[in-house]
Amino acid sequence: MKIILVGFCVSARYFDKYAAGDAAPQVAAFKLERRFLHALRLGGAEVNTISTVAVSTYPRNPYIYLPGYSKPASGGIKEIVRPLVNLPFLKLTSRFIGVLGALFAQAPREAQVLCVYSAHSPNLLAAYIYSAFTSSPYYVYVPDLPVYMGLGVRRSFFINILKRIDAKFIDFLLAKAAGLIISSKHMVDDNPVFRYTPSLVVEGISEQELEVAGSCFEPLLDFSGKKVIFYAGGVNRSYGVVELVEGFKRSGSSCELWLCGRGDLEEYLMSEARINQSIKYLGFLPPAQVHAIQRHAAILALTRDPAEKYTRYSFPSKLLEYLSSGVPVMSTRLDGVPLEYYSYLNVIEDFSIDGIAEKIAYLDRCDCNELFERARAAREWVLREKTSAAVGKKIVNFMEVSCG
Numbered sequence: 001m002k003i004i005l006v007g008f009c010v011s012a013r014y015f016d017k018y019a020a021g022d023a024a025p026q027v028a029a030f031k032l033e034r035r036f037l038h039a040l041r042l043g044g045a046e047v048n049t050i051s052t053v054a055v056s057t058y059p060r061n062p063y064i065y066l067p068g069y070s071k072p073a074s075g076g077i078k079e080i081v082r083p084l085v086n087l088p089f090l091k092l093t094s095r096f097i098g099v100l101g102a103l104f105a106q107a108p109r110e111a112q113v114l115c116v117y118s119a120h121s122p123n124l125l126a127a128y129i130y131s132a133f134t135s136s137p138y139y140v141y142v143p144d145l146p147v148y149m150g151l152g153v154r155r156s157f158f159i160n161i162l163k164r165i166d167a168k169f170i171d172f173l174l175a176k177a178a179g180l181i182i183s184s185k186h187m188v189d190d191n192p193v194f195r196y197t198p199s200l201v202v203e204g205i206s207e208q209e210l211e212v213a214g215s216c217f218e219p220l221l222d223f224s225g226k227k228v229i230f231y232a233g234g235v236n237r238s239y240g241v242v243e244l245v246e247g248f249k250r251s252g253s254s255c256e257l258w259l260c261g262r263g264d265l266e267e268y269l270m271s272e273a274r275i276n277q278s279i280k281y282l283g284f285l286p287p288a289q290v291h292a293i294q295r296h297a298a299i300l301a302l303t304r305d306p307a308e309k310y311t312r313y314s315f316p317s318k319l320l321e322y323l324s325s326g327v328p329v330m331s332t333r334l335d336g337v338p339l340e341y342y343s344y345l346n347v348i349e350d351f352s353i354d355g356i357a358e359k360i361a362y363l364d365r366c367d368c369n370e371l372f373e374r375a376r377a378a379r380e381w382v383l384r385e386k387t388s389a390a391v392g393k394k395i396v397n398f399m400e401v402s403c404g
Helices: 010-021 029-043 091-105 119-132 156-174 243-250 267-275 288-295 316-323 339-343 355-367 366-384 388-402
Strands: 003-006 046-051 069-072 078-081 112-116 139-143 179-182 199-201 227-233 256-260 280-281 299-300 328-332 346-348
Touching: 003 029, 003 091, 003 119, 003 299, 010 029, 029 046, 029 112, 029 316, 029 388, 046 091, 078 243, 091 355, 112 119, 119 156, 179 388, 199 388, 227 243, 227 288, 243 256, 243 267, 243 280, 243 355, 256 288, 267 280, 316 328, 316 366, 328 355, 346 355
Parallel strands: 003 046, 003 112, 046 078, 112 139, 139 179, 179 199, 227 256, 227 299, 256 280, 299 328, 328 346
Antiparallel strands: 069 078
16 A cells, blocks of 8 residues: 655654754654655555644744755655745745645655545645545544644634634545544544544554663663652643642652653743652653663653543553653543553552652652562553554555545
């Protein structure tokens, strides 16, 4: 099967350059799309890519113009990145025109199908128009619903109205797709618009074993003589970061709490770190540094509020990254996370400051060997069932069957 993947799949060097200084760098999405592309190829598909870089709009990102490039990847596969004018409205327009032009520049019948990464209206509209003219079906991988994206970003009343209109437009374009690859079954179950659209649930894709080799089974490093509870991700109120910090303080834990990432709680975390020597806010860190800390932490934390509606329609990609590290994971119970995961998690049943404090205190008293034995089993399960190699064939088979 030949596929054109439309999305944001730029090279790592290009992403690092233009995400530098971004107020909300899309690191998790960048890594997930690279794993999705790898999954398609491991599943037996020949995949070319047409992309624009995913960055915040100027001035939240310092670049007004982001250049494009085109190069052959391994095996003659093409990687096309279209230029982007990173200003309000012009950003969406230049993305749509660039992607649509690149699609129609492809040789006739070069691709049997299109696959769009994420429900982003310029890319979806370009795929829809191209499909209408060429009869090439298009599929969409929807890791998150757009209406719940951009948490922590303050928007004007006018922009919020436009976002609601955009969400309706995206629903229309998703319903016209030949199939949807979704991270939570509730995306389709709760939306009658997609009731008759074929769908496949792929809640996330873990890194390959070679990428995380050696990331577990090691004794805890010194870390200045302290065991570390580590949180990596958006530092937003809606992600339960305040409850994590306050719960940690209340727990009386012998560990230190380290946090990294960007979001609306940066000033709060810097203030807490100044007051409490057991709390460290590391700011934004490159992925390699995040992985290095994860490998040697005592506990990895994910404390999203189950009452937040977005948790029903998304799967936290950070969870698979945590589990593949072989380090014990402490998490709340979320609707978007399938039940099979909870055998490997240390679950916070009560999302509250007291509930998190009690869980941290309990884990502080637990047998370390027992915790890491569960974490070792989690890692083995993830590397067996959730990597690109494990899910790639399922995705390609789904496309082949649903497009006839």
